[in-house]
Amino acid sequence: MASTLPPALFPLFLDLRDRRVLVVGGGSVAARKVPALLDAGAEVVVGAPALGEALATLAQQGRIRHRAGAFAPEWLDAAWLVIAATNDAAVNRRIADAAQARRIFINVVDDAELASAQLPARVQRGPLQVAISSGGASPMLARHLREQLETRFDASLGALAQLLAELRMRIRSRLTDLGQRRAFFERVLAGPAQALLRRGDAQAARHAIEAELHAIPPPRTGRVALVGAGPGDPGLLTLRALRLLNEADVILHDRLVSADVLALARRDALCIDVGKRVGGNHDATQRHIHALLLEHARAGQRVVRLKGGDAFVFGRGGEELEALREAGIDYEVVPGITAATACAAYAGIPLTHREHAQSVHLLTAQTRDGDAEHDWHALAKPHQTLVFYMGVQGLAQLRDRLITHGRASSTPVALVENGSHPQQRVIAGTLAQLPELATAHGARAPALLVVGEVAALATRLHWFGLPPLTLADARCPDAALAHAA
Ligand code: SAH
DSSP, rough: OOOOOOOOOEEEEEETTEEEEEEOOSHHHHHHHHHHHHTTTTTEEEEEOOOOOOHHHHHHHHHSEEEEEOOGGGTTTTOSSSEEEEEEEOOOHHHHHHHHTTEEEETTTOOOOTTOOOOEEEEEEETTTEEEEESSSOOOHHHHHHHHHHHHTHHHHHHHHHHHHHHHHHHHOOOOOOHHHHHHHHHHHHSSHHHHHHOOHHHHHHHHHHHHHHHHHHHHOEHHHHHHHHSSOOGGSOOHHHHHHOOOOOOEEOOOOHHHHHHSSSSEEEEEEEOOTTTHHHHHHHHHHHHHHHHHHHHTOOEEEEEEBBBBBSSOOOHHHHHHHHHEEEEEEEOOOOOHHHHHHHHHHHBBTTTTSSSSSESSSSEEEOOOOHHHHHSSSSOEEEEEESSSSSSSHHHHHHHTOOOOOEEEEEESSTTTTOEEEEEEEEGGGHHHHHHHHTTSEEEEEEEEEGGHHHHHHOOOOOOOHHHHHOOOOHHHHHHHH
């Protein structure tokens, strides 16, 4: 049975300057906790019958105070925080109970159950800190992450944070507008300051930042980035898409864009869902999107127009750029991984193959005026892969058209539903079975249809999620389960 996880811990950074912290325990475990507390400016009192060597030295230097004896609840008087670090579980429990009764947060070393506060793994660069917690689920995992972050963050970041702290008041008074300040920071980060700090030349770095501060900031003009968000898995975003999401003031996104992708956007960006509803008036929605794009860009904001997959593949991206061009608004386009390549990859279907397919066609089952008009005669030829977007409806008609025009009814097909998402399903069979396959498994949007010899390879090459489902699985659900196990 799945156990329900406790809610996530609430992260917090404490200002401990001149605030009393009680550490109970005089051994090496307690000694390991003390330096960080002293660094934070805390008034550290160590309660223990006797102190080990390291703590005794600190006490002699007057950096900590020793309270001798066995733990007594009045030790908690005047303490803001308690760390229980004795090697006696019963004593730790008494301390935890006493702290609980007085509503003082307590960390019990190596006992997440007793603790009301946990000490995170952390990465520190000067005043800049990243704290990591696994909520007690796996301290090893948190530690592993910490090691990775250590290698990622340059040592110069600490010095940069220090410099910016020194200049903070001047920056604030010169650049009163939040947008101006953000643009200034971006110029600083793109400029030479960090490289200078890395070389140890704090003086030159300061000059570079000051020069940037006094440079006349270019007037802020709004711009729009048309960004492809890929099929759903946030790992499939491009680095540039991620960067733009982090800089955006406004994000206009479709319904297809996954929550996992949106979670990577800047926290205070305004996120607007402009998704078209099934049965809604698409042209009205599209006009509304154009109006929103213009409105926010004209207000000087950085707008990200985020679309599922790639904006230029059945995404009406072209129409949106036309509207921007007409209004004289600057734009850029960032490609995304389109559903065809994503679903093919995640289903183990190579779209081309030396033996089976020499071309790929990206098609839609629907157009502006309803049914798609394609050159069915050409599409019915063998050894080419057809990929249909927006195709869970009208499958019987599609099959009939292809077969009437000469495609073999035994041609393999695969429907990929929710490609790249954890709940992805691949439904595979033959062209003749197509409508029945979809109904039998209750295929739902978003789903992509692959028609062609290569679709058969999913059975052998699948690697993500469950193996492909077939008609036999639907007729005999037990078989499907056995298959999946
Ligand atoms: N611009 C998008 C396509 C938009 S049209 C792109 O490049 O991918 C919407 C259609 O895309 C859906 O009806 C479906 O056929 C397909 N699609 C998008 N994401 C998908 C996904 N994760 N799994 C399966 N099909 C998807």
